[in-house]
Amino acid sequence: MKKIVYTQYGSPDAIELIEIEKPVPSDNQVLVKVYAASVNALDWHRLRGAMGIRLMNGELFKPKETSLGLDVAGRVEAVGNNVTKFQPGDKVFGIAQGSFAEYACADEHELVLKPANVSFEAAAATPVAALTALQALKDRIQPGQKVLINGASGGVGTFAVQIAKSFGTIVTAVCSPRNMDTARSIGADHLIDYTREDLTANGQQYDLIFAANGYNSIFDYRRVLGSTGIYVAAGGELAQILQALLVGPMLSKFGRKQLSFMGITQIEEKDLSVISELLASGKVVPVIDRWYPLGATSEALQSFGEEHTKGKIIITVRPDHDNS
Numbered sequence: 001m002k003k004i005v006y007t008q009y010g011s012p013d014a015i016e017l018i019e020i021e022k023p024v025p026s027d028n029q030v031l032v033k034v035y036a037a038s039v040n041a042l043d044w045h046r047l048r049g050a051m052g053i054r055l056m057n058g059e060l061f062k063p064k065e066t067s068l069g070l071d072v073a074g075r076v077e078a079v080g081n082n083v084t085k086f087q088p089g090d091k092v093f094g095i096a097q098g099s100f101a102e103y104a105c106a107d108e109h110e111l112v113l114k115p116a117n118v119s120f121e122a123a124a125a126t127p128v129a130a131l132t133a134l135q136a137l138k139d140r141i142q143p144g145q146k147v148l149i150n151g152a153s154g155g156v157g158t159f160a161v162q163i164a165k166s167f168g169t170i171v172t173a174v175c176s177p178r179n180m181d182t183a184r185s186i187g188a189d190h191l192i193d194y195t196r197e198d199l200t201a202n203g204q205q206y207d208l209i210f211a212a213n214g215y216n217s218i219f220d221y222r223r224v225l226g227s228t229g230i231y232v233a234a235g236g237e238l239a240q241i242l243q244a245l246l247v248g249p250m251l252s253k254f255g256r257k258q259l260s261f262m263g264i265t266q267i268e269e270k271d272l273s274v275i276s277e278l279l280a281s282g283k284v285v286p287v288i289d290r291w292y293p294l295g296a297t298s299e300a301l302q303s304f305g306e307e308h309t310k311g312k313i314i315i316t317v318r319p320d321h322d323n324s
């Protein structure tokens, strides 16, 4: 089978498409015949050798885990001895390390059945970005509240806008002019053009601010939070992440506003099921910017690295797959 690997940190030019044996699932794993995968920031950070990832994974000088890709959608090819949830032929989506490949193994609990009315590509666009958005929002918002989403047009942001709307909130999306129509089409009630407007200058206050991307000082965000408002960051510029991690807990000690970094996205089966229901109901429709074949994964990563993806970039592993 064909698989994308990288053996040194650096640019997308360093990745290779190699031919190896099909993997064998362990007792608790499922072997997925991959139909589609999608690119996430983590793939980019791993390829580039971001220092946080090198330290966290103990891979200081070169990657030990050489595969790339997490999001997956496809058909179950084989199951391990202890797997009870799936059988060969099932259409699934979720997380499989090394999903930029023709086959990948996934933990049984990191997959769910794909809704019949959702394409493999749309399902593959979803897992990490939608889980991130769901986990940032789900225990922090109530119907009728005002939510501001910075970085609303990216992978995480486009899911965040739709998930926040599915909770019955009033959403303000921060994006550039080229993405205004997309933000409106996925349900944003109000728009702020970050290239021309200061999000602190319109007199609005928010119950929740979710920083999926971009940068504003944590003090700016605090200023436009309501008296019991919550600010949570998932990413964006390093300064935004560091402020949320280090300054947020300190600021939260003064008054009733809570400011924090959301932590690492958890691969929770129950959250994947919620996302699957949102997809099946049409409340969440993945925004897909571009498609690349497996052999052009390098170009897909290069494009992601330019930081202006609208929604998600898909890797189509088997373009001729049947959807039945």
Ligand SMILES: NC(=O)c1ccc[n+]([C@@H]2O[C@H](COP(=O)([O-])OP(=O)(O)OC[C@H]3O[C@@H](n4cnc5c(N)ncnc54)[C@H](OP(=O)(O)O)[C@@H]3O)[C@@H](O)[C@H]2O)c1
Pocket: 040, 041, 042, 128, 129, 132, 150, 151, 152, 153, 154, 155, 156, 157, 174, 175, 176, 177, 178, 179, 194, 212, 213, 214, 215, 234, 235, 236, 237, 262, 263, 264, 265, 304, 307, 308, 309, 310, 311
């Ligand atoms: N905590 C976690 O576990 C976790 C999980 C997943 C992702 N993340 C982090 O979340 C962040 C977002 O990920 P993603 O996949 O959504 O990234 P992405 O898809 O690459 O985001 C691209 C989008 O960001 C927008 N953007 C760029 N600069 C902006 C700015 N200054 N203000 C507002 N929007 C801006 C771009 O819009 P324009 O083209 O209009 O500029 C584009 O639509 C990353 O930093 C990632 O590392 C964290």
